[in-house]
Amino acid sequence: MSTNLPVPLELEGDTDLILRQVLSDVLGLSAERIADLDHDAGLFGHLPELDSMAVAGLLTELEDRLDIIIEDDEVDGEMLETYGGLLSYLTAKRNEG
Amino acid sequence: MLTGSWPSPAGGEQYALSFDQQRSARVLVIPALFDEANKLRHFTVEVMRRLDAGGVDSILPDLPGTNESLAPLAEQTLTGWRAAVEAAADHFGATHVLTLRGGALLDPGTLSGVHYASVAGASLLRGLIRVQLLSDKEAGLPTTRDDLVARVGTEGAALAGYHLGPAMVQKLGSATAPEGPTIEVKQADIGGPGLWLRAEPAFDPDQADKLAALVLEQVR
Numbered sequence: 592m593s594t595n596l597p598v599p600l601e602l603e604g605d606t607d608l609i610l611r612q613v614l615s616d617v618l619g620l621s622a623e624r625i626a627d628l629d630h631d632a633g634l635f636g637h638l639p640e641l642d643s644m645a646v647a648g649l650l651t652e653l654e655d656r657l658d659i660i661i662e663d664d665e666v667d668g669e670m671l672e673t674y675g676g677l678l679s680y681l682t683a684k685r686n687e688g
Numbered sequence: 689m690l691t692g693s694w695p696s697p698a699g700g701e702q703y704a705l706s707f708d709q710q711r712s713a714r715v716l717v718i719p720a721l722f723d724e725a726n727k728l729r730h731f732t733v734e735v736m737r738r739l740d741a742g743g744v745d746s747i748l749p750d751l752p753g754t755n756e757s758l759a760p761l762a763e764q765t766l767t768g769w770r771a772a773v774e775a776a777a778d779h780f781g782a783t784h785v786l787t788l789r790g791g792a793l794l795d796p797g798t799l800s801g802v803h804y805a806s807v808a809g810a811s812l813l814r815g816l817i818r819v820q821l822l823s824d825k826e827a828g829l830p831t832t833r834d835d836l837v838a839r840v841g842t843e844g845a846a847l848a849g850y851h852l853g854p855a856m857v858q859k860l861g862s863a864t865a866p867e868g869p870t871i872e873v874k875q876a877d878i879g880g881p882g883l884w885l886r887a888e889p890a891f892d893p894d895q896a897d898k899l900a901a902l903v904l905e906q907v908r
Contacts, residue, residue, distance in 0.1 A: 616881030619890055643822040644723070644848065645887030651815050652885055663821045663833050 603682045617649045630675030659684040694779040697771045703756040706747040707740035713907045716782035717748040721790035722850050724884040730891045738900030749776040762851040766859040784907050797866030802903050804873050809863030819848035
């Protein structure tokens with residue numbers, strides 16, 4: 592089956608790969624745990640590895656690899672609560688840029 | 689592995705860890721800064737073990753105000769750290785340098801060697817400020833970025849658990865590595881994720897092997 596994905600979804604696919612890679616690099620999660628992250632998977636407050644120090648490292652690395660700027664006042668529990676929430680935020684940021 | 693001390697230009701003795709057999713090639717290892725120093729300590733020492741096995745001496749001095757140092761961190765400045773690094777290089781008769789991450793900002797720029805994954809001071813400072821903002825937010829404090837930046841620049845502040853004075857913060861924001869006779873080794877040259885990124889300190893023997901091999905190429 593072949594589909595023609597619209598551009599925003601392709602961008603989300605690329606962002607998805609980068610986000611998984613950065614989570615793996617920063618948190619040292621196993622490949623299985625990274626693969627298991629679905630849209631509703633809990634992040635901040637759910638992953639014991641993700642404390643505020645790790646969040647800072649994660650955001651800074653995401654900025655570098657996605658070429659975006661994340662304003663510190665945009666960082667809140669909601670943005671970081673689920674994998675899908677963070678992915679949507681990052682995709683929107685890339686589309687702005 | 690030996691431990692020893694060296695006289696710091698600001699007075700007092702500072703500790704150093706070394707693999708020292710008075711061999712002809714002697715690498716001064718300038719550690720990563722602040723939290724990255726902790727995350728990379730194991731890696732740093734493992735690279736030194738491999739240099740030792742490769743027939744090269746290496747010395748890892750404590751920066752004043754860090755690790756075993758009795759000097760207060762809040763009173764340290766980048767200028768003071770650079771003077772300390774030069775004094776350590778003289779004292780130990782270093783022939784080469786290996787800097788890790790922000791350690792490149794302290795390189796006197798006179799010795800050849802390797803800058804590993806060097807980072808601009810502005811990026812380090814941005815990271816420290818971000819950690820502090822997130823930590824304040826978790827603690828329910830209404831700190832804003834502008835407030836914090838203004839406060840650290842004028843009176844200093846604890847950032848990510850490190851109490852930095854205003855002079856350190858002001859200089860750090862514009863600090864860059866010197867254009868010296870060193871080569872830059874990027875993380876991509878080593879392979880795998882940078883260990884300074886890890887939320888918990890981690891170690892990777894393959895990465896230590898590769899960095900040590902690249903340093904030995906420069907030194908021999």
